[in-house]
Amino acid sequence: MPSPDKEMDKVLLIGLGGFLGAVCRFLICEHVDGQLGILSVNVLGSFMLGMIMYDAEYLSFIGPKGRLAFGTGFIGAFTTFSTFAVQSFSMAFLPALGNISANLFLTLTGVFFGRSFIKALSSREI
Amino acid sequence: MPSPDKEMDKVLLIGLGGFLGAVCRFLICEHVDGQLGILSVNVLGSFMLGMIMYDAEYLSFIGPKGRLAFGTGFIGAFTTFSTFAVQSFSMAFLPALGNISANLFLTLTGVFFGRSFIKALSSREI
Numbered sequence: 001m002p003s004p005d006k007e008m009d010k011v012l013l014i015g016l017g018g019f020l021g022a023v024c025r026f027l028i029c030e031h032v033d034g035q036l037g038i039l040s041v042n043v044l045g046s047f048m049l050g051m052i053m054y055d056a057e058y059l060s061f062i063g064p065k066g067r068l069a070f071g072t073g074f075i076g077a078f079t080t081f082s083t084f085a086v087q088s089f090s091m092a093f094l095p096a097l098g099n100i101s102a103n104l105f106l107t108l109t110g111v112f113f114g115r116s117f118i119k120a121l122s123s124r125e126i
Numbered sequence: 127m128p129s130p131d132k133e134m135d136k137v138l139l140i141g142l143g144g145f146l147g148a149v150c151r152f153l154i155c156e157h158v159d160g161q162l163g164i165l166s167v168n169v170l171g172s173f174m175l176g177m178i179m180y181d182a183e184y185l186s187f188i189g190p191k192g193r194l195a196f197g198t199g200f201i202g203a204f205t206t207f208s209t210f211a212v213q214s215f216s217m218a219f220l221p222a223l224g225n226i227s228a229n230l231f232l233t234l235t236g237v238f239f240g241r242s243f244i245k246a247l248s249s250r251e252i
Contacts, residue, residue, distance in 0.1 A: 018144045018149065019142070019144050019145040021203060022144020023137050026137070028163065046207065049211070072151075076151060076206045076208065077206070079206050080201065080203070080205060081171065081210065081233060082174070082175040085168075085175070085236065086179050088234065089237040089238065097240065111211050111212050111215040122217075
């Protein structure tokens with residue numbers, strides 16, 4: 001059972017990250033319209049989360065608190081599934097298929113490049 | 127061009143919603159492990175966003191500020207794409223396919239039920 005103080009610290013870190021992540025998503029989507037805005041934040045966020053997750057494995061450059069604030073809070077809130085689902089649902093069949101394929105393919109590719117970047121960094125003796 | 131004050135109001139509403147959405151996602155995922163936690167928040171959030179989007183069309187129960195705070199902020203941050211992408215990327219092929227299919231099918235179904243719920247409400251003369 002985590003102590004109430006530590007749990008509150010976690011909640012605050014994630015909340016602050018979530019505040020900034022949601023705002024950054026909004027600001028990007030104000031300038032990149034419709035499904036392209038959501039696709040952009042999802043791909044960018046998946047690349048960043050790929051780096052963070054594999055950082056924990058290879059580099060440990062970011063500590064557990066940084067992962068909570070930046071990974072769970074910021075990037076978790078920056079990327080979104082619900083708007084992607086509503087947009088895809090309201091499209092005709094072929095555009096919906098294109099939107100779903102683009103989000104799946106490009107976010108998985110984003111994670112791959114995030115991991116590759118961290119692996120390349122970790123193979124250099126710093 | 128929106129006035130700086132109105133833009134700041136929007137940013138604060140979305141940020142506060144994002145704070146709460148990220149925290150609620152974390153609290154649920156603390157109790158529902160791994161990909162099932164992310165699946166749960168994505169499906170629940172898609173159902174809620176389905177209601178909000180179609181509320182704007184049929185009922186107008188929630189105003190523009192409520193949609194920003196609750197839709198873009200809270201639900202946007204509550205659901206997430208990046209963790210779903212990292213989890214799917216790190217799975218073997220068949221479990222990954224299962225996770226992707228479950229998220230796609232159940233979130234789209236969630237939007238459908240959210241819309242149906244609002245349409246059913248709007249057909250009653252309140």
